[in-house]
Amino acid sequence: MIHTRNLTRSFRVKRKKSVEAVRGLNIDIEQGELVAFLGPNGAGKSTSFRMLTTLLPPTSGTALVAGRDVQADPVAVRGRIGYLGQGNGAGRDYRVTDELLTQGRIYGLSRSEARRRSGELLESLDLGPLANREAGKLSGGQRRRLDIAIALVHRPGLLFLDEPSTGLDPQSRADVWGHIGRLHEEFDTTIFFSTHYLEEADQWAKRVLVIDQGLVIADDTPENLKANLAGDRITITVGTPEDAKNAAEIAERMEAPREVTVDGTKVTLRMSRGDAVLPEFVRALDAAGVKALTAELWRPTLDDVFLALTGRTLRESELEDDQADTSDWQGA
Ligand SMILES: Nc1ncnc2c1ncn2[C@@H]1O[C@H](COP(=O)(O)OP(=O)(O)OP(=O)(O)O)[C@@H](O)[C@H]1O
8 A cells, every 4th residue: 555665855954954854764554554653753754644645755765655656646646545634624614514525526526426425424423413513613623533534535545644633632532543443444444644642553553663863763563562672571579688689580580581680679570571471470489488569560652662762762852853943943
């Protein structure tokens, strides 16, 4: 569905300086996948989306999207994809149903087809009761659902969603995601989305591409990324430093732990499957007569994965980016 080779995009900024927003993107996304694009502000996600949706020409490289080349055949690509950009937004004064009808007509549907398709979308995105409301009077979540419906009017098999839930309250975010998940399940729609909410990527994506400074630095399932790059941690506390030493020796003899550390009466183990190791470890301690007072299993998040990959958390990267933007602006 999406195949890119060495796709790059630079922007000329002030005084002949240029920014390499995307530096050699090589991705393959197949029919029916649900893939997250994760990275800090300025990593190159929107620029990639804009190239893949034909809104921005690449500086170099190639991209096949829905079987067509974005540069040689942009019109065919546009007809086969849906795109929800960060700045999308239905016109404020039109009724919800008119927005959908107009969009359907723009995509070449006949009047009756456009009416039928609008009806289907209103129902599947739970917008039916709002059909006659002006788009400008919808709540944030309702509006985002309308934007998704608009992106779907021509039944694209591939949907790009650039931060579909940003700015929504938790309830509306869950609601929007429920609908996206259903689209994927019921219609086998291929979905490529970006988000700043790591837990959304974790919960919904079957695969996560991590991008930093214009380069994809990891590509795997959320489970594999967490297990291989960050790992689980078990922490137990025991009664005395002597017991902690014994517990650490027991842990060292087990196969799974990658690293065992002792801090006073606290022993910490790092490994990839802590849920399987914890009961085994507690049994081994029992058998050796070492009493664990507390036992805690800590599982990593995708932010820990980003930290393991780059040495910074996503949040820190975003702050750095904000500061860079400010100094650029001050110097301008
Ligand atoms: N039109 C432009 N002119 C100059 N620089 C640009 C332009 N568009 C993007 N950039 C720069 O390219 C880099 C990548 O930006 P992009 O918007 O793709 O990042 P992003 O990962 O989508 O960020 P965010 O999560 O904040 O949306 C940034 O350094 C940005 O400042």
